[in-house]
Amino acid sequence: MSEAYFPVGPGLGPEENFLSLDDILMSQEKLPGRAESSLPRLAFALGQGAAGGSGDSIPEGSKLEIPMWLAKGLHDSKRRIISVELPKIYKEAWRTVFSADANVVDLHKMGPYYYSFGSQLLNFDNPENPEIAQTILQTFISRFRRIMDSSQNAYNEDTSMLVARLDELERALFRAGQKGLNDFQCWEKGQASQITVSSLVQNYGKRKFTDMDS
Amino acid sequence: MAAAGGEGPGPEAAGGGEELELTPAQLIRSLEQAWLNEKFAPELLESKAEIVECVVEQLDHMESNLKRAKAGDLKVSVHRMEIERIRYVLSSYLRCRLVKIEKFFPHVLEKEKSRAEGEPSILSPEEFAFAKEYMANTETYLKNVALKHMPPNLQKVSLLKSVPKPNLDSFVFLRVLERQENILVEPETDEQREYTIDLEEGSQHLIRYKTIAPLVASGAVQLI
Amino acid sequence: MAGERAVGLVRELQRAAGGHLPPFRAEELRQALEEMRALYERNQADVSEAKAGRTDLIFLIRFRHCCLLRNQRCIVAYLYDRLLRIRALRWEYGSILPNAIQFHMSAEEVEWFNRYKKSLATYMRSVGGEEGLDLTQDIKPPKSLYIEVRCLKDYGEFEIEDGTTVLLKKNSQHFLPRWKCEQLIRQGVLEHILS
Numbered sequence: 001m002s003e004a005y006f007p008v009g010p011g012l013g014p015e016e017n018f019l020s021l022d023d024i025l026m027s028q029e030k031l032p033g034r035a036e037s038s039l040p041r042l043a044f045a046l047g048q049g050a051a052g053g054s055g056d057s058i059p060e061g062s063k064l065e066i067p068m069w070l071a072k073g074l075h076d077s078k079r080r081i082i083s084v085e086l087p088k089i090y091k092e093a094w095r096t097v098f099s100a101d102a103n104v105v106d107l108h109k110m111g112p113y114y115y116s117f118g119s120q121l122l123n124f125d126n127p128e129n130p131e132i133a134q135t136i137l138q139t140f141i142s143r144f145r146r147i148m149d150s151s152q153n154a155y156n157e158d159t160s161m162l163v164a165r166l167d168e169l170e171r172a173l174f175r176a177g178q179k180g181l182n183d184f185q186c187w188e189k190g191q192a193s194q195i196t197v198s199s200l201v202q203n204y205g206k207r208k209f210t211d212m213d214s
Numbered sequence: 215m216a217a218a219g220g221e222g223p224g225p226e227a228a229g230g231g232e233e234l235e236l237t238p239a240q241l242i243r244s245l246e247q248a249w250l251n252e253k254f255a256p257e258l259l260e261s262k263a264e265i266v267e268c269v270v271e272q273l274d275h276m277e278s279n280l281k282r283a284k285a286g287d288l289k290v291s292v293h294r295m296e297i298e299r300i301r302y303v304l305s306s307y308l309r310c311r312l313v314k315i316e317k318f319f320p321h322v323l324e325k326e327k328s329r330a331e332g333e334p335s336i337l338s339p340e341e342f343a344f345a346k347e348y349m350a351n352t353e354t355y356l357k358n359v360a361l362k363h364m365p366p367n368l369q370k371v372s373l374l375k376s377v378p379k380p381n382l383d384s385f386v387f388l389r390v391l392e393r394q395e396n397i398l399v400e401p402e403t404d405e406q407r408e409y410t411i412d413l414e415e416g417s418q419h420l421i422r423y424k425t426i427a428p429l430v431a432s433g434a435v436q437l438i
Numbered sequence: 439m440a441g442e443r444a445v446g447l448v449r450e451l452q453r454a455a456g457g458h459l460p461p462f463r464a465e466e467l468r469q470a471l472e473e474m475r476a477l478y479e480r481n482q483a484d485v486s487e488a489k490a491g492r493t494d495l496i497f498l499i500r501f502r503h504c505c506l507l508r509n510q511r512c513i514v515a516y517l518y519d520r521l522l523r524i525r526a527l528r529w530e531y532g533s534i535l536p537n538a539i540q541f542h543m544s545a546e547e548v549e550w551f552n553r554y555k556k557s558l559a560t561y562m563r564s565v566g567g568e569e570g571l572d573l574t575q576d577i578k579p580p581k582s583l584y585i586e587v588r589c590l591k592d593y594g595e596f597e598i599e600d601g602t603t604v605l606l607k608k609n610s611q612h613f614l615p616r617w618k619c620e621q622l623i624r625q626g627v628l629e630h631i632l633s
Binding site for chain 3: 003004005006007008018019020021022024025028038039040041042045046067069070073074081190191192193194195196197198199200201
């Protein structure tokens with residue numbers, strides 16, 4: 001990791017950071033919705049061209065899949081033209097699974113932005129909001145311990161298995177833990193004062209070699 | 215050794231108007247305090263331009279002393295090492311401030327704009343110039359490459375709104391230098407109520423930055 | 439779906455981990471801007487129709503406006519994050535970038551970099567006495583004045599102090615003043631050996 005590159009991090013809670021690449025990719029994830037009235041000239045734009053057979057308009061009651069950014073932009077509590085439903089991982093059945101044992105869930109496969117996407121869902125006035133918020137928080141609390149332990153105990157080993165089932169926020173946490181561990185080990189071995197080659201230089205160096213090989 | 219840099223005014227005492235002469239040891243200690251506070255505070259702290267200026271003078275002074283010393287004198291390498299260490303702390307301190315200035319530039323400049331007459335500035339004049347150039351450079355770049363090619367109603371992006379603010383709710387470790395009473399702590403959950411605490415001298419705490427930000431500024435606590 | 443090109447730029451950048459700078463995608467950027475122009479024009483036309491009574495088009499207009507905002511956000515975030523990566527290069531390489539990297543930058547990015555370099559140089563000259571203070575040095579706390587280094591590539595003559603020079607040849611080892619070597623180590627010319 002370059003020590004001089006400080007990217008804009010994701011926003012906190014229901015906030016998004018406009019410039020955060022993480023937040024942009026998170027809000028690209030889709031959620032199920034329904035057209036509450038007929039929507040002219042929108043079928044192709046929403047990638048529903050073939051369905052329905054009614055030209056370029058979306059008939060009332062059609063099921064839709066729309067990205068979070070669009071759902072947020074179109075959300076209007078007064079006139080509901082598109083209604084938004086919960087993705088199944090935030091629904092009651094899955095909430096029960098999480099409360100039983102949050103550690104068994106593959107949050108990468110189900111997410112990979114489980115926490116931040118879930119926090120965004122709170123922007124829609126869903127009656128289940130308190131339960132969703134509670135589940136997200138509890139899930140984090142019950143998984144945190146294991147993530148911290150594994151990031152502090154894996155020194156100099158392949159960690160791809162350890163992070164495979166983690167969501168993006170958890171992976172960032174894991175990396176932070178690993179960096180702390182590595183820095184501490186360096187310090188213990190008296191290497192903390194060693195001046196090292198910039199990681200960017202290292203990366204480009206490797207590149208150059210592969211370029212020459214090919 | 216004489217006070218910092220020999221002649222010239224010493225750093226002003228925080229808040230007070232009168233000038234205070236510091237011994238070199240005190241000067242280096244105040245640099246180290248400013249450095250640690252800056253390293254651990256989420257926001258840009260008040261500029262300590264006077265301390266920086268005095269430390270620079272002190273370094274120059276030590277350098278010229280070294281030039282006069284005999285080669286091969288054992289004391290030379292000890293002094294040389296001392297210079298290197300002070301220069302490291304000074305560079306690290308200024309670097310840390312530059313990183314924050316670049317990270318929060320629209321907010322830093324906004325704060326400077328709304329600063330009341332007589333209130334201490336968070337930026338040194340040189341940092342202020344740097345921040346203004348950084349803002350202008352970035353705005354011009356975004357405008358020329360993308361924004362001016364966008365539809366008329368989308369040609370403006372407020373950097374003040376889009377560059378994130380420092381997170382004052384983040385938690386910091388601190389050591390108490392001067393005893394404090396009745397510090398109001400905001401609740402962390404809905405079930406909690408706000409409450410007050412006393413901070414005993416020498417005690418250490420983990421606390422929300424916002425709660426103790428004024429104490430960092432006044433020098434009553436040290437971030438660690 | 440609208441916005442795909444712009445988010446593609448963001449996705450590619452995010453995949454380049456560790457602050458690495460991928461090539462500037464001028465063509466994709468142009469296409470994303472073109473998409474915005476088209477969306478805007480269609481909206482202008484539909485606004486006229488809506489004013490003439492087609493109120494069922496209002497939702498469509500809103501939809502396109504969302505797409506426009508999304509494109510704007512992706513493009514600005516893409517450009518801004520690249521600036522942050524380019525900024526890191528100044529701190530890790532020094533003020534002259536290798537051709538391989540400059541090749542990945544647009545002309546406007548090079549211009550931004552040059553201005554950044556200049557502001558930084560002005561700032562660094564203004565602090566720290568006569569010669570200024572090079573803040574890109576002294577990244578780690580010093581342990582000793584002299585350090586043992588091994589040369590990783592042929593570099594040539596290198597001035598250390600008071601006009602004394604050493605010849606930096608591949609695989610040669612030297613005992614040099616720490617503050618003179620830091621940049622060469624970070625650039626990968628020398629390697630710091632711990633005793």
